[in-house]
Amino acid sequence: MKSIGLRWSVVFLVLTLTQTVWAKDYRASVFGIKSDGVTLNTRSIQKAVDFISENGGGKLVFYVGRYLTGTITLKSNVTIQLEEGAILVGTPSIYDYYTVDGMKALIVANNQQNIGITGKGVIDGQGTTVLEQINNQISKGYMKETALQASPALIAMDSCRQVTFSELNLVNACGNVQTYSGCRELTIRDVTVKSTVVADSKGLVLSDCNGVKLSKIYFETSGKECVTDGKSKNITADGCKNEMGKTVSAKN
């Protein structure tokens, strides 16, 4: 029994090592993703995320430039790395945001693990322009939802595990900035959240999450900085402040 146990641990070790070895870096340009700010990269970025996830995981690295996109879905073992100067720009075109499993956001994930977005880059929701588009389409009768229902969040995740956001700038959401529901092991650190261009844009909405570490997040939002529900537990907040210098806690 002992030797079998040993054998299994060796197998486990090898698997862990190979997993680490496979965690490659991929440059965005490999997938034809364009940094010109006008090419809509939705499907190329999605192709990149899917490809990396299906091939052992890794990082999708964006260098300086404006990367226009609609809704993309993060997949397990993929980290998006936005290097300093790289901006993921939400498209002004409202129909390029999809509702995925009830979530409408620029970046969506459902039931994935070991995912994240890191780097000193920016995710810009272009909230003003997107909201104008929404109101335009509602006034013409082409869009049946209310503006609130139609407004995409910047990031929305459901039932994900091992989620990490670090060093990012999250700006100008059209709806809330981040919403997490049913997530486990969520870490957000050194992130700047600036979202004041539309009314009541909340910085962080947690529901039914377990194991959340928030540290050094700067909030400047038109809605509440951080909202949690009664079901969320094991949340720590360390060094999180708003623009008035007030400490932001993770209380509901």
Next chain:
Amino acid sequence: MNPGFRGMVASMILIVFFTLNVFAKDYKASDFGAKADGVTLNTCTIQKAIDFISENGGGRLVFEAGNYLTGSIYLKSNVTIHLDYGATLLGSTNPFDYVKDKKIGWMSMIFAVNQENIGISGKGTINGRGFITANNMVAYIHRGIFTDPLKLDRPNETNRPQNIYFRECRNVRVTGITLRDPASWNQTYDQCVNLYVADEIVDSKSYWNNDGIDVVDCDSVEIRNCYFDAADDVICFKSHDAKKICQNVIVDNCVGRSSANGLKFGTVSRGGFRNFKVTNLTIFDTFRSAITFAAVDGGEIENIVVDGVRSINTGNVIYLRIGDRWSQGKKPFMRNISISNVYAEVPFGKPDAGYNYEGPVEDLPRNISPASIVGLPDHKIENVKLKNIEIVYPGAGNPLYAKRGLTSAELDSIPEMRTAYPEFSQFKELPAWGFYLRHATGIEFENVTLTAQKKDYRPSIVMDDVTGATFSRMRFNEPESSGKEQIFRYKSENVMIK
């Protein structure tokens, strides 16, 4: 053509007219936020507009002048895409902006699956920009991001977007538009009923497999007044499904050029082709055959009338072929073919020289190939009537370059090639300069003039295993050949020369 067929086509046209005129409401694409700047990708916006119009009683989605960039969109019931003069639907050059439809198994810019009363109209353009898209795809394949065997150093044609692919739709009207440069076929109509295509211009030599129009297993089809300049086959009827058939088809007043064939049945020919009337067809500068019907996959071909053909500077005029490629036990046949009022000039040089994506030079060495009707010993081509035909050949067949004489050894050395891809040149050198007939019954030539501009070592017509042939009012013109026997019979019976 039987009167029932005519009546059906007439009533089908009426139905299409009525159904499309009831919903006349126009919606501007720009109202939904579509941008005509040529750089904004409008895929999702156009899709939203189509869905909205379809769900709200139907109508036209109107694109005013400008360039509208898009990837794959799905046309829905009761919606017509209307492209104003100067409006272009510009295909994205990013292959990932296109969907490979799960049911269809191909990529396309405009799909429709299982919809009715749909159309594309107006004087605008659909430009796939396929050369760039295809080469972008090649780059992704080399990088390992997309999987494709890269056979012949190109992505499989199903991994390159077409301009239009409609499948299982009823009452389809595509009129007036110009189609340019997809990465694969231009427009495919697959298992559609009541299809009307008219006044189209297809200008498409951008990449391999740029067929002009592909009609697959459709019923009740009219193609009228279209002009095609295509790298691959011009007007191509196919049968992908052994249980389906392409039938009740009118092709009238069309002009085409190709680096492959003009009017083609096949190559995929599983079910078959029935009740066709093709009139006033002009084919020019075309590399292969002006008219070629292939039943190589078990297909059944019958009741085909072709009346009024000009085939100018085209490599071959007529090639009828039964083969046994993917038949899977199904018995192919080809019968009751009538081809009349044809004037054709076959060149000595390459007819498509200088066009993009020229047809491949192959099956050498051979002198100029004759028109051919070639069945199989166990599947003969039956009842072919050729009336009022004039074909001018270059002649000049030189036996030192390639020779197939008239001895039984030489005639029997022509391979059957049961499983080969059908092309007029596949047998290499043939023993005739005008017509080669093999494994056929009931062949009738009436008022046929065959001219060779220079002396040829071969006779004009060679028959091998032909049962029942009538030749009346035949004229042969070949310099320095008075007294030459121009009709040669081998293993043939009941041949009458009047």
